[in-house]
Amino acid sequence: MxxxxxxxxxxxxxxxxxxxxxxxxxxxxxxxxxxxxxxxxxxxxxxxxxxxxxxxxxxxxxxxxxxxxxxxxxxxxxxxxxxxxxxxxxxxxxxxxxxxxGGPAPELWDSIAGLYPCGDGRWVRLHTNFPHHRDGVLRILQCAGNKDAVRTALGKWKAEDFEQVASDAGMVVSAMRAHDEWLAxxxxxxxxxxxxxxxxxxxxxxxxxxxxxxxxxxxxxxxxxxxxxxxxxxxxxxxxxxxxxxxxxxxxxxxxxxxxxxxxxxxxxxxxxxxxxxxxxxxxxxxxxxxxxxxxxxxxxxxxxxxxxxxxxxxxxxxxxxxxxxxxxxxxxxxxxxxxxxxxxxxxxxxxxxxxxxxxxxxxxxxxxxxxxxxxxxxxxxxxxxxxxxxxxxxxxxxxxxxxxxxxxxxxxxxxxxxxxxxxxxxxxxxxxxxxxxxxxxxxxxxxxxxxxxxxxxxxxSETPAHWALPSVPLGTHAPEWLPRGSR
CATH class of the missing domain: 3.40.50.10540 (Crotonobetainyl-coa:carnitine coa-transferase; domain 1)
Known part of the structure; x- marks a missing residue:
């Protein structure tokens, strides 16, 4: 062991x-x-x-x-x-x-993403950073897109029931499990x-x-x-x-x-x-x-x-x-x-x-x-x-x-x-x-x-310090083609 x-x-x-x-x-x-x-x-x-x-x-x-x-x-x-x-x-x-x-980077998390208690006393986590995932969760919950409304709506669900319905709809939701529950x-x-x-x-x-x-x-x-x-x-x-x-x-x-x-x-x-x-x-x-x-x-x-x-x-x-x-x-x-x-x-x-x-x-x-x-x-x-x-x-x-x-x-x-x-x-x-x-x-x-x-x-x-030779660029900046081998 x-x-x-x-x-x-x-x-x-x-x-x-x-x-x-x-x-x-x-x-x-x-x-x-x-x-x-x-x-x-x-x-x-x-x-x-x-x-x-x-x-x-x-x-x-x-x-x-x-x-x-x-x-x-x-x-x-x-x-x-x-x-x-x-x-x-x-x-x-x-x-x-x-x-x-010099300032903060763009916000990472959507405003309703996070952990919520459900009606059975268990928790679920919503991942709504992509618009279609957010919209899909709100359709299932039939509520407004703010934390208070989502919290109220989830209070009517059992955590694993909501996880299953949301997952079947292609959404990204997880019910919280204890480790022993996960192992089973x-x-x-x-x-x-x-x-x-x-x-x-x-x-x-x-x-x-x-x-x-x-x-x-x-x-x-x-x-x-x-x-x-x-x-x-x-x-x-x-x-x-x-x-x-x-x-x-x-x-x-x-x-x-x-x-x-x-x-x-x-x-x-x-x-x-x-x-x-x-x-x-x-x-x-x-x-x-x-x-x-x-x-x-x-x-x-x-x-x-x-x-x-x-x-x-x-x-x-x-x-x-x-x-x-x-x-x-x-x-x-x-x-x-x-x-x-x-x-x-x-x-x-x-x-x-x-x-x-x-x-x-x-x-x-x-x-x-x-x-x-x-x-x-x-x-x-x-x-x-x-x-x-x-x-x-x-x-x-x-x-x-x-x-x-x-x-x-x-x-x-x-x-x-x-x-x-x-x-x-x-x-x-x-x-x-x-x-x-x-x-x-x-x-x-x-x-x-x-x-x-x-x-x-x-x-x-010691011989080849790791570094990035190119800067970050907006998506789609380059043509879909390879550089000549050895040019990097």
């Missing part, structure tokens, strides 16, 4: 280095790498009873170490990786610390034993190592672990976009693909768009679909966060991508996992926290009766770094074994992994952190949105 889950010592936690090593060994990456990583700091840094600092440090550090492993493949030498926990947690709240032209749920049963990152071979292809980089004395100063790697980024909100942002930080040419009819959240576009180019394609249009398939033929990695089967219907699912481009690495994010009765269920970080018992456990640790969320979108950010880790681990396999690979990550599996790291005694007594307290971790840069104040990348690499 993992000591973090021992009933006799529920607050024993896993050391961050052990958490990182667990991720590393789970993906069969080279043991030699673990001698090149240095972690500093300890939980608690933010108010939480969960080991969120360890989760941030391990997931972010493992992704950086995977970049170092690709660098070693390409150059024959390792570089040192270091991650400070305080910095890692600041990056886990990057959207919270974002400033635009069929979806939790389906996920039990699954690792946080799954890599499956989905096609044959010859080995395809990344181009060898020249000796140190001759190396281009701009060369980085993912130089020449092309990434198609079909993601929105936080987790998937963080994965693309991370790959860009290590030198990949990341092309974000959106469509004008899809809703977006500007604050997240700004924060997670660093390092990326951005184009728009409507995959319902025949000409745009042809443009996508032309892109696929030149792609190394696809990162996507649409519901299971969503891109399959548009000819851009994993199997189709592997046929179009043998040797592709295809990374899929889901809310509740790719198996089980909730495999197709919509969800976001805050909803998964509610459904899996995290909000209830935080409330209990804080001595409160109302649900308490984690002090960051931990499941989103950790999943983003796990997706980037999986992508680079698959590129490592492609170099030596060949093949096309499908990487799977879900917010619910990340929640399961977070819980396996244990709990932090008196963690809720830790004071929260204000932006002034992390000013040494911030950078000021120009962008397509004006002057931005952002959190620098927390992983330090």
């Amino acid at each position: 993992n000591p973090a889950t021992s009933a006799s010592d529920p607050f024993r936690s896993v050391a961050p280095a052990d958490a990182l090593a667990g991720l590393w060994h789970g993906l069969a990456l080279p043991d030699a790498a673990l001698g090149h990583v240095r972690l500093s700091g300890a939980d608690p840094i933010l108010p939480s009873s969960f080991a969120i600092g360890a989760a941030a440090q391990a997931s972010l550090g493992a992704s950086a170490l995977a970049a170092a492993a690709l660098w070693a493949q390409r150059t024959g030498r390792w570089q040192e990786v270091s991650v400070d926990m305080r910095h890692a947690l600041a990056e886990f709240r990057s959207e919270r610390y974002l400033r635009v032209n 749920h069929p979806q939790a049963e389906a996920l039990r034993g699954l690792p946080p990152v799954i890599i499956e071979k989905i096609g044959d292809a010859p080995p395809e190592p990344l181009p060898v980089l020249p000796p140190h004395a001759e190396i281009n100063v701009d060369a980085r672990p993912l130089s020449g790697v092309r990434v198609l980024d079909f993601t929105r909100i936080i987790a998937g976009p963080v994965a693309g942002r991370t790959l860009a930080a290590h030198g990949a040419d990341v092309l974000l693909v959106t469509a004008s009819h899809l809703p977006s959240m500007e604050v997240l576009v700004i924060d997670t768009g660093r390092g990326k180019r951005s184009c728009q394609l409507d995959l319902r249009d025949a000409e745009d679909k042809r443009a996508l398939h032309k892109l696929l033929h030149g792609t190394d990695v696809v990162v996507q966060g649409y519901r299971q089967g969503g891109l399959d219907k548009l000819g851009a699912g994993p199997e189709a991508a592997a046929r179009a481009r043998p040797g592709i690495v295809y990374v899929s994010l889901s809310a509740y996992g790719h198996v089980g009765p909730w495999a197709g269920k919509r969800g976001f970080d805050s909803l998964v926290q509610t459904a899996t018992g995290i909000n209830g456990d935080e409330a209990q640790a804080a001595g409160k009766t109302e649900p308490v969320p984690l002090p960051a979108q931990v499941l989103d950010h950790a999943s983003g770094y796990l997706m980037a880790l999986g992508a680079m681990a698959a590129l490592h396999r492609r170099a030596t074994q060949g093949g096309s690979w499908h990487v799977r990550v879900s917010l619910a599996q990340t929640a399961q992994w977070l819980r396996s790291l244990g709990r932090v005694p008196d963690g809720m007594a830790t004071p929260d952190q204000h932006i002034d307290e992390i000013s040494d971790l911030l950078a000021i840069e120009e962008s397509g949105f004006g002057e931005l104040t952002t959190v620098r990348h927390a992983a330090q690499l």
Whole structure:
């Protein structure tokens, strides 16, 4: 039994280095790498009873170490990786610390989003940041669009009944469960034993190592672990976009693909768009679909966060991508996992926290009766770094074994992994952190949105410092085409 889950010592936690090593060994990456990583700091840094600092440090550090492993493949030498926990947690709240032209960033949350008590004494969480999700919830409740009206309307419902009706209508709603209730749920049963990152071979292809980089004395100063790697980024909100942002930080040419009819959240576009180019394609249009398939033929990695089967219907699912481009690495994010009765269920970080018992456990640790969320979108950010880790681990396999690979990550599996790291005694007594307290971790840069104040990348690499060569830009700024390889 993992000591973090021992009933006799529920607050024993896993050391961050052990958490990182667990991720590393789970993906069969080279043991030699673990001698090149240095972690500093300890939980608690933010108010939480969960080991969120360890989760941030391990997931972010493992992704950086995977970049170092690709660098070693390409150059024959390792570089040192270091991650400070305080910095890692600041990056886990990057959207919270974002400033635009010296002022606050655009509002993240819709006015009726949040937790509400229902008539049976249980709670539900509504995620209404997209207009169609807000409108759909209000149609079911048949009430005005303000918190008081929503609270009154939900007082007539049982929490799980409303969750079911809303989910059946395609809305994003979660009833709050205690952890024991979640463990007894069929979806939790389906996920039990699954690792946080799954890599499956989905096609044959010859080995395809990344181009060898020249000796140190001759190396281009701009060369980085993912130089020449092309990434198609079909993601929105936080987790998937963080994965693309991370790959860009290590030198990949990341092309974000959106469509004008899809809703977006500007604050997240700004924060997670660093390092990326951005184009728009409507995959319902025949000409745009042809443009996508032309892109696929030149792609190394696809990162996507649409519901299971969503891109399959548009000819851009994993199997189709592997046929179009043998040797592709295809990374899929889901809310509740790719198996089980909730495999197709919509969800976001805050909803998964509610459904899996995290909000209830935080409330209990804080001595409160109302649900308490984690002090960051931990499941989103950790999943983003796990997706980037999986992508680079698959590129490592492609170099030596060949093949096309499908990487799977879900917010619910990340929640399961977070819980396996244990709990932090008196963690809720830790004071929260204000932006002034992390000013040494911030950078000021120009962008397509004006002057931005952002959190620098927390992983330090000794030879190829992680950074974003391109600024955030409005959606659709660029043409849907690849740069010449090696131009990034």
